[in-house]
Amino acid sequence: MKAVYLEAPGKIYMKDIEMPASKPGHAIVKVKSASICGSDVGAYRGHNVLVTYPRILGHEVAGEIFEIGPNDKGLKKGDKVILDPYIYCGKCYPCSIGRTNCCENLQVLGVHVDGGMAEYFSHPDHLLHKVPEDMSWDLIPLAEPLTIALHSIHRGQVKAGETVAIIGAGPIGLMAALVALEYGATPILIDILEARLDYAKSLGVTHTVNPSETNVVEAIKDITGGVMAQVVIEASGANRAIRDTLDYASFAGRIVFTGWPKADTELPTAMITKKELDLRGSRTSAGEFQEAIELIYSGKINVEATVSKNVSFDELAQSVADQSDTPEKFLKIISVF
Structure with a gap:
């Protein structure tokens, strides 16, 4: 399968990689859409000290469940989902009080571990959020940055x-x-x-x-x-x-x-x-995905207004470079696979 591969700062391209393997507690998602975040651009520029290389980018990611085992959320194959990209340990003090975004061992997709700008992606099933079947693929990834905005509003x-x-x-x-x-x-x-x-x-x-x-x-x-x-x-x-x-x-x-x-x-x-x-x-988000999905689906928040450009999956790698070169031209670039 193909993925957006950041080999080193300033060196990004589409690469053929292996399909993800099945493992307990994880689902394999057929990725259907993804958008570019400023942190992806920061990783490309080499400005984010938390990023290690090489790295597959992408944490604003939506898709369809391709494979999943028994799970507590009742998710099943074929469900439309968005990925919560903040993998927390569930054992440290912040996690114990529900502030999982402050996890002492937090791993962020596309930063500490490989992200979801790929044709298929394996992710912990408890970090998948189901979205309405008729919700547009070009809107779903935008629920993730909306959670960041919501978290700042909630923190204030x-x-x-x-x-x-x-x-x-x-x-x-x-x-x-x-x-x-x-x-x-x-x-x-x-x-x-x-x-x-x-x-x-x-x-x-x-x-x-x-x-x-x-x-x-x-x-x-x-x-x-x-x-x-x-x-x-x-x-x-x-x-x-x-x-x-x-x-x-x-x-x-x-x-x-x-x-x-x-x-x-x-x-x-x-x-x-x-x-x-x-x-x-105010760091990332914690517990805001359902509100973000409802605000977008109901039309109360027009996240589509933040989209400056739609590109194909094959254009995603170059689009990260383009956004880095001319950031004033773009708010969000999104791709529907």
């Missing part, structure tokens, strides 16, 4: 009527803004790419701010009547943006760090104390 405990400042209008930031709207909150989307902000406006995000053109603090003051944002979600990973979260947050506000910075950021802790801010990490 976003409530109806609150203002949520979201830094970064990439796929996660845009989805977080759409979720905030669905939750009855008011998102303010912040990005230096005006085209992305204009696109967000076309999807119903009324408040957008470009830091290269506008004083963001003053803009948030105007929008909130001086209160500032009760929740700030940092989804860019930029060090300057991480520092700016403290200025954007209200007194007694909550700050959620979703982006992955490449270096440490110095923060004025006196401001954290003065405002009594809650600073929270």
Whole structure:
């Protein structure tokens, strides 16, 4: 079978590999669709220190169960599923309290272990989530990045009527803004790419701010009547943006760090104390897949709006390189096999 093979940073191609073997507790999935994540691009660039090479990429993956044994979820051959790509041990302290995304031994598909950009893939059956039979293959993989956005909203405990400042209008930031709207909150989307902000406006995000053109603090003051944002979600990973979260947050506000910075950021802790801010990490997701599937299937969240390009399976490897070379052109690239 074929797979998207990352031999080393900057060296990616389609490769023939062996079919996965059957093993207890795992299902073999015939992969039907996959989308490219920023972490795939980071692995291609060699920027993700967690990635080992060579590596088969892909963690935003959907397919049809090809082979499965007895399982606790009642899954059967032919079921449409999406893969939860975060393999946890179930034994450490975070796992014991249900925060499996913080597992001390976490293995992420396409990062620590081979991913699912292949014609067939073996995966633990308890990490498969069934989706409606009439759900489109080109939407299903997008439930995974939606879980990341949902997790950031949940970590921020976003409530109806609150203002949520979201830094970064990439796929996660845009989805977080759409979720905030669905939750009855008011998102303010912040990005230096005006085209992305204009696109967000076309999807119903009324408040957008470009830091290269506008004083963001003053803009948030105007929008909130001086209160500032009760929740700030940092989804860019930029060090300057991480520092700016403290200025954007209200007194007694909550700050959620979703982006992955490449270096440490110095923060004025006196401001954290003065405002009594809650600073929270938000890593991957835990328990959000069913909500993500329902939000997409019901049409409440238009994840299709994040898709910039559809490609064939044979074009996936080159598409990772293309997204790396011209990231401003793409939100999500998706392939239906």
